[in-house]
Amino acid sequence: MSEIVVTLPDGSELEVESGASVEDVAYEIGPGLGSDTVAGIVDGELADKSEPLREDCELVIVTDQSSEYLQVLRHSAAHVFGQALQRLYPDAKLAIGPPTDEGFYYDVAGVDLDSDDLEAIQAEMESIIEADYDIERVERSREEALDVYEDNEYKREILETEAGDEETVSFYVQDDWQDLCQGPHVDSTGEIGAVKLLNIAAAYWRGDEENDTLTRIYGTAFESEADLETFLERREEAKERDHRKLGQELDLFSIPDVTGPGLPLYHPNGKAILRELEAFVDGLNDEQDYEFVETPHLFRTELWKQSGHYENYVDDMFLLDVNDEEYGLKPMNCPGHATIFNQGNWSYRDLPIRYAENGKVYRKEQRGELSGLSRVWAFTIDDGHLFVEPDSIEREVDTIMRQINEVLETFDLDYEVALATRPEKSVGSDEIWEQAESQLRDVLESSGMDYDVESGDGAFYGPKIDFAFEDALGRNWDGPTVQLDFNMPERFDLSYTGEDNEEHQPVMIHRALYGSYERFFMVLIEHFNGNFPTWLAPEQVRILPVSDDNVGYAKQLKNRYLSEFRVEIEDRSWTVGKKIQTAHDDRVPYMLVVGDDEEGAGTVSVRDRFEAEAKAVDVETFRSHLESEVEQKRVEPDFIGE
RNA sequence: GCCUGGGUAGCUUAGCGGUAAAGCGCGUCCUUGGUAAGGACGAGACCGCGGGUUCAAAUCCCGCCUCAGGCUCCA
Numbered sequence A: 001m002s003e004i005v006v007t008l009p010d011g012s013e014l015e016v017e018s019g020a021s022v023e024d025v026a027y028e029i030g031p032g033l034g035s036d037t038v039a040g041i042v043d044g045e046l047a048d049k050s051e052p053l054r055e056d057c058e059l060v061i062v063t064d065q066s067s068e069y070l071q072v073l074r075h076s077a078a079h080v081f082g083q084a085l086q087r088l089y090p091d092a093k094l095a096i097g098p099p100t101d102e103g104f105y106y107d108v109a110g111v112d113l114d115s116d117d118l119e120a121i122q123a124e125m126e127s128i129i130e131a132d133y134d135i136e137r138v139e140r141s142r143e144e145a146l147d148v149y150e151d152n153e154y155k156r157e158i159l160e161t162e163a164g165d166e167e168t169v170s171f172y173v174q175d176d177w178q179d180l181c182q183g184p185h186v187d188s189t190g191e192i193g194a195v196k197l198l199n200i201a202a203a204y205w206r207g208d209e210e211n212d213t214l215t216r217i218y219g220t221a222f223e224s225e226a227d228l229e230t231f232l233e234r235r236e237e238a239k240e241r242d243h244r245k246l247g248q249e250l251d252l253f254s255i256p257d258v259t260g261p262g263l264p265l266y267h268p269n270g271k272a273i274l275r276e277l278e279a280f281v282d283g284l285n286d287e288q289d290y291e292f293v294e295t296p297h298l299f300r301t302e303l304w305k306q307s308g309h310y311e312n313y314v315d316d317m318f319l320l321d322v323n324d325e326e327y328g329l330k331p332m333n334c335p336g337h338a339t340i341f342n343q344g345n346w347s348y349r350d351l352p353i354r355y356a357e358n359g360k361v362y363r364k365e366q367r368g369e370l371s372g373l374s375r376v377w378a379f380t381i382d383d384g385h386l387f388v389e390p391d392s393i394e395r396e397v398d399t400i401m402r403q404i405n406e407v408l409e410t411f412d413l414d415y416e417v418a419l420a421t422r423p424e425k426s427v428g429s430d431e432i433w434e435q436a437e438s439q440l441r442d443v444l445e446s447s448g449m450d451y452d453v454e455s456g457d458g459a460f461y462g463p464k465i466d467f468a469f470e471d472a473l474g475r476n477w478d479g480p481t482v483q484l485d486f487n488m489p490e491r492f493d494l495s496y497t498g499e500d501n502e503e504h505q506p507v508m509i510h511r512a513l514y515g516s517y518e519r520f521f522m523v524l525i526e527h528f529n530g531n532f533p534t535w536l537a538p539e540q541v542r543i544l545p546v547s548d549d550n551v552g553y554a555k556q557l558k559n560r561y562l563s564e565f566r567v568e569i570e571d572r573s574w575t576v577g578k579k580i581q582t583a584h585d586d587r588v589p590y591m592l593v594v595g596d597d598e599e600g601a602g603t604v605s606v607r608d609r610f611e612a613e614a615k616a617v618d619v620e621t622f623r624s625h626l627e628s629e630v631e632q633k634r635v636e637p638d639f640i641g642e
Numbered sequence B: 001g002c003c004u005g006g007g008u009a010g011c012u013u014a015g016c017g018g019u020a021a022a023g024c025g026c027g028u029c030c031u032u033g034g035u036a037a038g039g040a041c042g043a044g045a046c047c048g049c050g051g052g053u054u055c056a057a058a059u060c061c062c063g064c065c066u067c068a069g070g071c072u073c074c075a
Helices: A022-029 A031-036 A069-088 A115-131 A142-148 A153-160 A225-240 A243-249 A268-287 A301-307 A334-342 A390-410 A430-447 A487-491 A517-527 A548-561 A576-585 A596-601 A619-631
Strands: A003-007 A013-017 A039-042 A045-048 A057-062 A104-109 A135-141 A168-174 A177-180 A194-204 A213-222 A298-300 A319-322 A325-329 A353-362 A378-388 A414-420 A451-454 A464-470 A476-485 A507-516 A541-545 A567-569 A590-594 A603-608 A613-618
Touching: A013 A022, A022 A031, A022 A039, A022 A057, A069 A104, A069 A115, A069 A168, A069 A177, A069 A194, A069 A213, A115 A194, A115 A213, A135 A142, A142 A153, A142 A168, A142 A177, A153 A177, A194 A225, A213 A225, A243 A517, A268 A353, A268 A378, A268 A390, A268 A507, A268 A517, A298 A301, A301 A325, A301 A334, A301 A487, A334 A353, A334 A378, A334 A487, A334 A507, A378 A390, A378 A517, A390 A430, A390 A464, A390 A476, A390 A507, A414 A430, A430 A464, A430 A476, A476 A487, A476 A517, A487 A507, A507 A517, A541 A548, A541 A576, A548 A567, A548 A590, A548 A596, A548 A619, A576 A590, A590 A596, A596 A603, A596 A613, A603 A619, A613 A619
Parallel strands: A003 A057, A414 A451, A541 A567, A541 A590
Antiparallel strands: A003 A013, A039 A045, A039 A057, A104 A213, A135 A168, A168 A177, A194 A213, A298 A325, A319 A325, A353 A378, A378 A507, A414 A464, A464 A476, A476 A507, A590 A603, A603 A613
């Protein structure tokens, strides 16, 4: 028997006989670890503990303390689901049932399920868990496996494709039930502490819409009931924060049927926030010498042919026939900006030219994809296009990255960066792409930031750096982006006169600090749970007169002292308690309670959204605090307890 | 676009073959309140749109629009 070298996570190396299993190696390390072994990670791939090791490899032993344990457990839960389903519906055909980040799903055919059926299936699952069946791995020949799945075309397809080269395939058996599966799994069904079936949806076999539609049941599993409870509470919390619900409740926006899908209307409250967001980036752009431009929403398709959008983007464009001529709503702002550049005659002394526009664009996304503000047909990009000399690319990209950092820091958002490279559908030569990608790589390298490479995720005209930020619920979003483009300048024949008196082609940089206002707004709504920082809040202060007699004083405060802020007076004849309740529901950062005492002394009583109170506050003290809180864009109201 | 499930007052929802119900909000009146919901009365709905079945349709059937959850795609 030959020896192989197994490298462990701490870097140590272990010599074992070729063919030793993951579990054998674990026992070699220590008997405690051996008996705790659930599975292994061999060269990064999750493997069953009985997996024989035949070559030198890196090995991580998975125990119930490992982060991968949950994944294994959930995979087993998917099997328990499969068994439960087939107990209740013997005709059900199982397709695939993998674990996911949040749980597991199983795609099935041959059953007609709706959400009411889940309860019975879950009860069956619980009884399988209760019975604590051993889960055993069994090797069968491919022929034998094909016999097992005589009536299941999905499993047969897996056997003929993925397992096409294998002599034998593995099954996992529990009780009288088995499933074709590579594993790994936990030792017995009883290890699953808690399961919950969540919802039911449809999915295509292998994700291809040409294929059969399968019924997908989503569920999750945990080691304990308590973990499941925590998960369900978080889920409920995310539902409570849903921007569509808050958008309705806080009267921010609507998407009524009559206006068409994915075409949101911003109400005064929503627009108040958008105006602040616009002013913020407009200010940042002013600081970097951007010039503001404006372009129409509609252009002749000639322009889209010139830009390459007609070849590469028509499927997503709204086209209109106007007097037998074809026009298209703009899906991007760059061709308009390039055309503006082309109306001038530039020297190297003029560059970089930096154009900015909060430009509305239209993209005909698939109908089923539209959702609240996160996917819409009409959205606004805080767009910017720079026309630069090749040797100033790095400096400009670096400045943009600093701007993006400032934006994300302002909202208390952490982020990661990624370099997205050439996609399949693209324009331009290999040399141009290589040059562009290597320049972005250089900027990233010299910035010292960690970054991922996302192969094939670039725009059709050039590579880009994407910024993925994380919200309060731990979800990641793309938004800010910097894109390098050597192709559009060529297509539009852009030029400037160099120091050598020769014509040169500028490079275009496309960039956005938010990405789209719609999506960024949506993320902010959920990130802050509607509790916007004071500088963004549609209503920054609400004055609550104790009785109707104090309304006059309230008006005086609003008009004379607080006119620079968004202030409302609650003048309905309600009790103070009700006025406070309503102001909290409306998520107003500051309430000023004013009764006879305050009116007599010329003060206010301040209450913030955290329920903290401060009495007999001098009006000017409050006003100047508010001014600095808004000016510095502080994330939370901090007048009280500062 | 495809699959499944929905669309009932401004909002949230009940009703599911016999021409509509509640809470919140809105209006009027009483109350003038001191830090998380005072009271009374009232207005408000072609029950998503169009067709069909039926003596009778919000309710059953068909088509369309639209929303939700997914699949694929993306800012």
